[in-house]
Amino acid sequence: MEINEKPIIEEINLITEPKRKYKKPVRKKRKKAIYHIDELKNIGIRRKFEEYARALSRKIAIYTYAVIGLTAFTFMLVTMCSVGYEGFINEKSIGVAQTKETIEAIKVDLNNEIVSLSGTEEGKIENITYKFKIVSEENYTKDEDIRKNMVEHSSAMLNGCSIYVDGTKMATLRTESEAKVALERIKNQYFLEGMECSSEILNKIELKSEATTYAAAVSIEDAMGLMNDVTVSTRGYTVEAGDSLWGIARRNETTVNNIISLNPDYDGVIHVGDILQVPAPKPVVDVKTIIRDAVIEESVENEMIRIDDPGLYIGQTKIVDYGQKGWRKVTADITRINGIEDVSLRVLKKEEMLSQPVPGKIHIGTTPAPRGIGSGTFIWPVKGYRITSRYGPRWGSVHTGLDMALATGSPVRSCDEGRVTFAGWNRGGYGNLIIVDHGNGYQTYYAHLSKIYVKKGEIVAQGETIGAVGNTGFSTGPHLHLEIRKNGVTQNPERYL
Numbered sequence: 001m002e003i004n005e006k007p008i009i010e011e012i013n014l015i016t017e018p019k020r021k022y023k024k025p026v027r028k029k030r031k032k033a034i035y036h037i038d039e040l041k042n043i044g045i046r047r048k049f050e051e052y053a054r055a056l057s058r059k060i061a062i063y064t065y066a067v068i069g070l071t072a073f074t075f076m077l078v079t080m081c082s083v084g085y086e087g088f089i090n091e092k093s094i095g096v097a098q099t100k101e102t103i104e105a106i107k108v109d110l111n112n113e114i115v116s117l118s119g120t121e122e123g124k125i126e127n128i129t130y131k132f133k134i135v136s137e138e139n140y141t142k143d144e145d146i147r148k149n150m151v152e153h154s155s156a157m158l159n160g161c162s163i164y165v166d167g168t169k170m171a172t173l174r175t176e177s178e179a180k181v182a183l184e185r186i187k188n189q190y191f192l193e194g195m196e197c198s199s200e201i202l203n204k205i206e207l208k209s210e211a212t213t214y215a216a217a218v219s220i221e222d223a224m225g226l227m228n229d230v231t232v233s234t235r236g237y238t239v240e241a242g243d244s245l246w247g248i249a250r251r252n253e254t255t256v257n258n259i260i261s262l263n264p265d266y267d268g269v270i271h272v273g274d275i276l277q278v279p280a281p282k283p284v285v286d287v288k289t290i291i292r293d294a295v296i297e298e299s300v301e302n303e304m305i306r307i308d309d310p311g312l313y314i315g316q317t318k319i320v321d322y323g324q325k326g327w328r329k330v331t332a333d334i335t336r337i338n339g340i341e342d343v344s345l346r347v348l349k350k351e352e353m354l355s356q357p358v359p360g361k362i363h364i365g366t367t368p369a370p371r372g373i374g375s376g377t378f379i380w381p382v383k384g385y386r387i388t389s390r391y392g393p394r395w396g397s398v399h400t401g402l403d404m405a406l407a408t409g410s411p412v413r414s415c416d417e418g419r420v421t422f423a424g425w426n427r428g429g430y431g432n433l434i435i436v437d438h439g440n441g442y443q444t445y446y447a448h449l450s451k452i453y454v455k456k457g458e459i460v461a462q463g464e465t466i467g468a469v470g471n472t473g474f475s476t477g478p479h480l481h482l483e484i485r486k487n488g489v490t491q492n493p494e495r496y497l
């Protein structure tokens, strides 16, 4: 028996041999197919072989699939990805290129430029260090970006040229000739095409040779931008009839508070003819341009004929006919300051009317106004306040007035002439309240007062003290709640003051 058994076992081992070749099965190791003689006696050897062959072919299939999958994956990886080098200057990345040579070529180009701009071999771009990288091809950095980053992270130096305006450094350009080009363009920017123009910069300009890093040197365009940058100075504005502070602020693109801060002498009342300082934007560099024999078409203001009207009160006016502007064509030497003509410097050479202006008509009141009728313009009722709540939506409802916080007892003045229609306690939350009817459709409300100095029916002048600031009614601190109503409808007071 024993002699017979041996070859059988060997045969089985022979078949199991290939299994080792594929080795490291991922899954749990199968039981080795070693059968005891007794078993072999009982189970048919052929059946065993068959069973074993099936298991083996399954294994081969799994390995084959794995190899195919891995090959496909590798193929994909190779197709999508490439190798490259990431360059660093001063430990900062300047980008990734396929070869180091690509980056080095940009550096050589840039160094040539620096040397030619600077006239010396000093101050070139420092050494670049590299790291090997696997990247997809579309992630290579563009050459122009590598160049930009190289400039930015390098401390390469140039002998630049700085422009000083009135003693203040404006910009450093790469060369003196670039600085001169920038200044020439600034000087000539208000020329009119096809006309004889001359110009000068009104500021004191100095050019100084200064060392700069390549990165800090600005382009001609950027230098021009810095010189044309708007600074805010002020100019005088002459108050006209019908002007309000709010309107003046809006037309000059500023705020009422800003105008008040620019005019420390302002006492709460504006009069026709007053000169207020308002913000006036202007470029850093002022340019005067003279244009010879400029041909311009322009409008001609029409005259307004003044007609006395006893139907209007003194101080009231009413335009009944606006008339029409005329047009003319003029030939003149004109002077422009920062692009805007200074008409007072015009030298007229020829004038041709294209259409005559048509006069308009304005009615001027001649009847003395009865007392108790407002002028239609409003002054601030208090001085030295701080606005704590504006007109408009507040806490889910509408705040019908303007809250101005200041000390209890501070005088409250009537915003305009009018007649007192209420002076006393209001149970609705206003506390001590004064209502003045201005007889022209407007009423003003002064609420939360600590003291009331006027009686119902009394006539008050504009600016007359009528009460004192307090904290009465629904109020959480001393303040004046001011309302301006037009025909009973609340208005935003800041539009009238």
Ligand SMILES: [Zn+2]
Residues within 6 Å of the ligand: 389, 399, 401, 402, 403, 481, 482
């Ligand atoms: Zn209020």
